[in-house]
Amino acid sequence: MIHTDKNQQHSVTYGQTTTCCASDDKNNAQGDRNNVGPAEHERGADAINMLQLFGPSIISFLFLFVGISFDHFFNVVFFTGWVRICWYLLAYAIVGFPVLREAFESIRKGDVFSEFLLMGIATAGAFAIGEYPEGVAVMLFYSVGEVFQQLAVSRAKKNIKSLLDQRPEEVTVIRDRSAEIVKAERVVINEVVELKPGEKLALDGELLSDRASFNTSALTGESKPDTKIKGEPVLAGMINLNTVAQVKVTTVFKDSKLSKILELVQNATSQKAPTELFIRKFAKIYTPIVVFLAIAICLLPIFFVSDYVFQEWLYRALVFLVISCPCALVISIPLGYFGGVGAASRHGILVKGSNFLDALAKVQHIVMDKTGTMTEGVFKVKENVFREESNRDELLQLVNRLESYSSHPIATAIHEFVGVVNQEILLQNVEEIPGQGLRAEAEGKLLLVGNFKLMDAYSISYDTNPENIVDTVIAIAYDNIYHGYLTISDRIKDDAQITIEKLNALNIKVTMLSGDKSAVVKFVADKLGIKNAFGDLLPEGKVDKIKEIKHNKGLVAFVGDGVNDAPVVALSDIGIAMGGLGSDATIETADVVIQDDKPSKIPMAIKIGKQTKRIVLQNITLAFVVKGVVLILGAGGLATMWEAVFADVGVALLAILNAIRIQRMNF
The missing domain is CATH 2.70.150.10 (Calcium-transporting ATPase, cytoplasmic transduction domain A)
Structure with a gap:
């Protein structure tokens, strides 16, 4: 009975x-x-900073506006010759000097073909052929674009600082x-x-x-x-x-957790996505090519055109140079990835680099642990079942004492259920048997606490069918007699089911791997709608499953605690760690850390990765299409400096605005 x-x-x-x-x-x-107050001081400082940033451009624009007015709208006698040249040179120098200085510094450091040099050559050439207003306009709008780029990067940094730097x-x-x-x-x-x-x-x-x-x-x-x-x-x-x-x-x-998080995000920009690395390499090859093409546009027609006019073809070459400036790509793409890292941080998701944002966008299969990922990982004793002839209280005290030798969460659950551990109970030959449980000797009698595999290993007969029990079961045997069992339950997280629904909506396959008994894993999987679930797995069993999944599927991400599942994390294409608040090792080993243990952040991280990738590709397409069209028009003499300015600065500004858009999105 x-x-x-x-x-x-x-x-x-x-x-x-x-x-x-x-x-x-x-x-x-x-x-x-x-x-x-402090807010007024901060607003005042921001106003001063904005004035410093835009002040030179505003002054240059006023000079340019007045000069164009004198040229076309007012009949000003003195605005000719050297007066006119000096007027436009002054307008040019206000915004052009910093750019020319950067070009000189780049050349001194060995980077000859920079966008600064392109702007310098193009605008100097415009002055050489007498197109003074256009030369000033190109440099002015380029400088305004640089200021907006600086503001966009500064804003992204400020957003992450305000979110994270709370020390x-x-x-x-x-x-x-x-x-x-x-x-x-x-x-x-x-x-x-x-x-x-x-x-x-x-x-x-x-x-x-x-x-x-x-x-x-x-x-x-x-x-x-x-x-x-x-x-x-x-x-x-x-x-x-x-x-x-x-x-x-x-x-x-x-060494605080927040300090490590800050260091992680600060270092995130050093981990470049393949797209970002490609664009940087491309710009280094692309820029010298367009310089030589511009020279060819200027000089080669002399051999093929009967009515060749040097000034006309030089103008076309200068337009070509302005259009070809790669700043829209070089700036907006890293800014897009940086915005993605910032957007993830705002939602409590730490991404260690833009390369992992790219990987998240390509994930096709999520493999996840059960305990601590989809369940709370906080165990509670649900039932205690003993034979009538067994001394329940004495056995529970023995079990409580033996579990004090273990750091497993189940031991904590038993301590909470039984109460204070009786340290006067003496146990000898305490041993933990991997995958089975604990054994010891109390007053010369064998004490076994673990799963029914442990009972089988010591040939202990029992009249309980563990397959009929859904929860985790802790069997108890003392003096070679089976006395009963405890059931341990682990609560499913509130947002676990919606997580699976969102992953299914993204067409991402989900598999659950766990060391827990298969009946428990199947119960949780069925409740959440996970079709593929495997239990009773030792660490090497999880490794084999990951290898099998990687062989048959696309890019695979593993979600776990980042410590116990370290081999699986290493094998997966991207490791996502739950429990960033609980484990320093998690922050060190995972590629992505979800700080608040909420599984619903998994599909959110994937959406951020996909949106970041989409924005980056939009910027690349925009830049290449617009520049390609205007380059052809410029080489054919159908585009002026004004179209060139739009193809360069206009596209850069549009790309920057598109890149920072991700920081305002809701996922």
């Missing part, structure tokens, strides 16, 4: 860092005394029972930091207060408050929401 007792258990350099609230209060007070420079430390404000980098491990409501935590630590709520949006992209209890880890960048909290520091400032 079996007695059942059920017990249900209910994101380049990112500028200034922010200061802590005590410092902010001081700054605010100073701002109030001057009737100018206060100062913290309040409790020393000798008194509060002391010190620099965050001077705080050592095990010191106690006091955090007032509204303040950001500067270092990783362990909560000493009984309870506190935090805004974790800097790390996860989610603004929903996260309540922590005493002993739980809290991370740099979290904002204390209600009561004063005390935190024991566990890592120094430079």
